[in-house]
Amino acid sequence: MPKTLFDKVWDQHVVTELENGQTLLYIDLHLVHEVTSPQAFAGLREAGRRVRRPDLTYATMDHNVPTDNPHHVVDLIAKKQLETLAENCRDFGIRLADLDSPHQGIVHVIGPELGLTLPGKTIVCGDSHTSTHGAFGAIAFGIGTSEVEHVLATQCLWQARPKTLKVELTGRLQPGVFAKDVILALIAKYGVGFGTGYAIEFAGDFVRGLSMEGRMTLCNMSIEAGARAGLIAPDEVTFAYLQNRPHAPRGAEWEECLRLWRELSSDEGAVYNKVVQMDVSLLEPQVTWGTNPSMGGSVHSLLPEVAAPNSAFSQQDLQNAYAYMGLSPGMSMLGVPVQHVFIGSCTNGRIEDLRLAAALVEGRRVASHVRALVVPGSKQVKQQAEEEGLDKIFQAAGFEWREPGCSMCLGMNPDLVPAGERCASTSNRNFEGRQGRQARTHLVSPAMAAAAAIAGEFVDVREWMQGKELNRVGSIQPA
Numbered sequence: 164m165p166k167t168l169f170d171k172v173w174d175q176h177v178v179t180e181l182e183n184g185q186t187l188l189y190i191d192l193h194l195v196h197e198v199t200s201p202q203a204f205a206g207l208r209e210a211g212r213r214v215r216r217p218d219l220t221y222a223t224m225d226h227n228v229p230t231d232n233p234h235h236v237v238d239l240i241a242k243k244q245l246e247t248l249a250e251n252c253r254d255f256g257i258r259l260a261d262l263d264s265p266h267q268g269i270v271h272v273i274g275p276e277l278g279l280t281l282p283g284k285t286i287v288c289g290d291s292h293t294s295t296h297g298a299f300g301a302i303a304f305g306i307g308t309s310e311v312e313h314v315l316a317t318q319c320l321w322q323a324r325p326k327t328l329k330v331e332l333t334g335r336l337q338p339g340v341f342a343k344d345v346i347l348a349l350i351a352k353y354g355v356g357f358g359t360g361y362a363i364e365f366a367g368d369f370v371r372g373l374s375m376e377g378r379m380t381l382c383n384m385s386i387e388a389g390a391r392a393g394l395i396a397p398d399e400v401t402f403a404y405l406q407n408r409p410h411a412p413r414g415a416e417w418e419e420c421l422r423l424w425r426e427l428s429s430d431e432g433a434v435y436n437k438v439v440q441m442d443v444s445l446l447e448p449q450v451t452w453g454t455n456p457s458m459g460g461s462v463h464s465l466l467p468e469v470a471a472p473n474s475a476f477s478q479q480d481l482q483n484a485y486a487y488m489g490l491s492p493g494m495s496m497l498g499v500p501v502q503h504v505f506i507g508s509c510t511n512g513r514i515e516d517l518r519l520a521a522a523l524v525e526g527r528r529v530a531s532h533v534r535a536l537v538v539p540g541s542k543q544v545k546q547q548a549e550e551e552g553l554d555k556i557f558q559a560a561g562f563e564w565r566e567p568g569c570s571m572c573l574g575m576n577p578d579l580v581p582a583g584e585r586c587a588s589t590s591n592r593n594f595e596g597r598q599g600r601q602a603r604t605h606l607v608s609p610a611m612a613a614a615a616a617i618a619g620e621f622v623d624v625r626e627w628m629q630g631k632e633l634n635r636v637g638s639i640q641p642a
């Protein structure tokens with residue numbers, strides 16, 4: 164029987180199945196960070212257990228790291244979590260990319276760039292955006308702290324098999340529109356629940372033309388559509404990205420892996436539980452205006468009326484969102500002033516994102532009322548960007564150039580948006596309080612964020628995509 168990509172990878176990892184549908188899955192890679200691991204390790208200590216496969220476990224520090232001065236951790240909870248992770252990794256023999264490591268960074272950025280993330284693997288982490296790693300043809304999903312303990316102790320995990328949803332994306336994006344806009348538009352169209360109970364496979368000619376960075380952005384936000392995981396069949400783009408990465412296989416082993424990885428795509432005629440299609444050709448740059456990722460749309464569209472018939476949102480939800488965001492029905496996001504711009508996170512803190520943003524801001528100045536941050540997703544992204552001179556371009560334009568970490572994506576470190584202020588953010592969540600108490604978050608692509616920083620308000624970045632900007636964008640021209 165023809166199988167989907169998801170079925171192939173899942174079936175290769177089944178240890179045993181129960182009649183109630185629960186499957187014991189073998190886990191190939193367990194990524195760990197400071198926030199969701201302390202109790203898991205405490206549980207191991209209490210039970211006198213060891214980590215079953217320290218060699219399949221890899222830890223980093225990201226959420227709590229102060230990006231202006233990583234070693235200067237003032238917050239006591241943050242300090243304790245970082246110290247505890249270091250101690251746990253030492254005691255249990257786990258590799259750790261600590262603050263001094265050249266490999267430190269956001270867990271979902273470093274997994275791929277170190278070649279730990281590979282096609283066909285099962286990958287878990289105590290973090291919802293683990294779905295990012297599915298861009299390589301892995302089954303990757305977030306788990307809770309008790310599950311982290313279970314994986315540490317056994318290298319296995321009980322899971323219910325999700326249903327499969329194929330999202331078929333066709334067409335070519337206009338210049339100035341990116342993978343981030345595609346996933347925001349999908350969520351705006353189908354809602355934050357459309358992936359609930361499913362693993363989403365992104366397929367179609369648009370996906371095949373996309374860089375690994377773009378694919379990771381899609382998979383990263385599948386969780387915001389409610390999905391358990393997002394995945395994409397690996398191809399030559401995937402293999403080219405992975406070759407010679409520090410932990411990627413080499414020599415004869417690499418060749419053997421390629422042979423196996425080339426089988427990792429959905430068979431002709433494979434049946435999905437649900438299929439959704441979208442042509443991306445006419446998509447416009449997206450901005451969220453509300454307090455969940457589905458409350459968004461084109462930067463030109465008018466914000467919905469509270470009493471509109473057939474609205475996807477309840478009146479109460481809309482009223483709450485408008486009150487929180489300081490916006491009103493009937494207006495558009497064009498021209499709405501921003502006080503903060505954040506370029507970074509596991510959604511859009513990769514080298515391609517920074518190249519694009521730098522191309523747009525080169526020779527321009529951040530608006531005087533805007534505080535703009537660029538936070539590379541990892542030390543390696545930072546180093547690469549500096550080798551290319553992107554840091555100089557950002558700083559000359561008035562951006563702050565920071566050390567890697569989750570930063571302003573969430574309020575667990577000093578990079579906060581003050582109450583009532585507005586931020587154009589390349590991250591993935593816009594819930595109330597996400598970037599600080601009463602902070603107002605608008606999710607956008609790196610290009611839209613860069614343009615908002617310069618203009619001081621939301622603009623349509625397509626108008627900025629001519630001439631010199633495109634030259635610098637070079638290989639990362641929209642697919």
Ligand SMILES: CC(C)[C@H](C(=O)O)[C@@H](O)C(=O)O
Pocket residue numbers: 198199226289290291292305573
């Ligand atoms: C802190 C962590 C548990 C959380 C997650 O699981 O996603 C964070 O990374 C986030 O993005 O909200």
Ligand code: SF4
Pocket residue numbers: 225226269270271290292508509510568569572573590591
């Ligand atoms: S960058 Fe944001 S979304 Fe990603 S892991 Fe960190 S906090 Fe979570």
